[in-house]
Amino acid sequence: TQSTQPQRILGAVQKNATRGDPRSVVKAIDQYCRNKEWAMNVGDEKGCILDSVVSEVNPSTVLELGTYCGYSTVRIASLLPPNAKLFTLEFNPHNAVIARQVIAWAGVEDKVQLIEGASGDWIPKMKEHYGVKTFDLVFLDHWKDRYLPDTKLLEECGLLRKGSVLLADNVIFPGAPEYLEYIRGNQRYESCFFKSHLEYTKALDGLEKSVFLG
Ligand SMILES: Cn1cnc(CNC(=O)c2cc(-c3ccc(F)cc3)cc(O)c2O)c1
Numbered sequence: 172t173q174s175t176q177p178q179r180i181l182g183a184v185q186k187n188a189t190r191g192d193p194r195s196v197v198k199a200i201d202q203y204c205r206n207k208e209w210a211m212n213v214g215d216e217k218g219c220i221l222d223s224v225v226s227e228v229n230p231s232t233v234l235e236l237g238t239y240c241g242y243s244t245v246r247i248a249s250l251l252p253p254n255a256k257l258f259t260l261e262f263n264p265h266n267a268v269i270a271r272q273v274i275a276w277a278g279v280e281d282k283v284q285l286i287e288g289a290s291g292d293w294i295p296k297m298k299e300h301y302g303v304k305t306f307d308l309v310f311l312d313h314w315k316d317r318y319l320p321d322t323k324l325l326e327e328c329g330l331l332r333k334g335s336v337l338l339a340d341n342v343i344f345p346g347a348p349e350y351l352e353y354i355r356g357n358q359r360y361e362s363c364f365f366k367s368h369l370e371y372t373k374a375l376d377g378l379e380k381s382v383f384l385g
């Protein structure tokens with residue numbers, strides 16, 4: 172029977188990466204997706220920008236919207252301090268099954284809570300279910316038309332504090348125009364754009380970093 176792309180990505184990790192070594196997992200996925208088949212991981216170029224923002228924020232509590240195969244989950248988790256927690260939401264159950272195995276192979280499962288379900292359903296439940304107070308960093312990488320409604324939901328649920336950082340992937344390609352318009356025109360955010368390229372291609376893309384001012 173045919174394999175799926177997430178299954179093939181997991182296979183590349185199990186074949187080429189060292190158990191317990193997150194950087195080798197990231198490298199194995201990037202090499203597979205650059206040389207064999209494109210996939211929608213944030214990739215290494217934008218991934219380096221992600222790394223620098225994570226290191227700068229040094230977050231205790233992170234929310235990732237859109238796990239896919241766990242590439243950025245592993246990238247972020249590998250940079251977190253000991254007691255920090257990364258909550259990652261994935262809508263697609265098959266992606267979640269694969270991501271759990273990629274996260275385990277990297278040895279970062281203690282820092283990661285993967286939640287299967289819709290972001291719109293789970294964001295309002297994060298406080299009561301997981302005892303989350305506020306998020307220090309939010310990485311938006313899920314359906315592009317959910318960036319804006321979910322950002323408003325985070326505000327309404329009191330999950331952002333003065334200084335919380337939102338980092339949004341793909342604001343150029345595929346694009347998130349409504350999100351960009353809202354966040355750049357909103358006095359309660361200080362935003363900047365990091366110009367880059369769509370993963371594994373020469374197409375223009377970039378990340379929008381926005382600090383919530385409270
Ligand atoms: C099904 N699904 C599970 N997660 C999601 C959310 N992510 C995306 O849609 C996404 C898409 C692209 C992309 C797709 C086609 C293309 F031609 C160029 C770019 C790139 C990304 O970095 C993304 O994050 C969708």
Ligand SMILES: [Mg+2]
Binds near residue numbers: 213340341
């Ligand atoms: Mg993306």
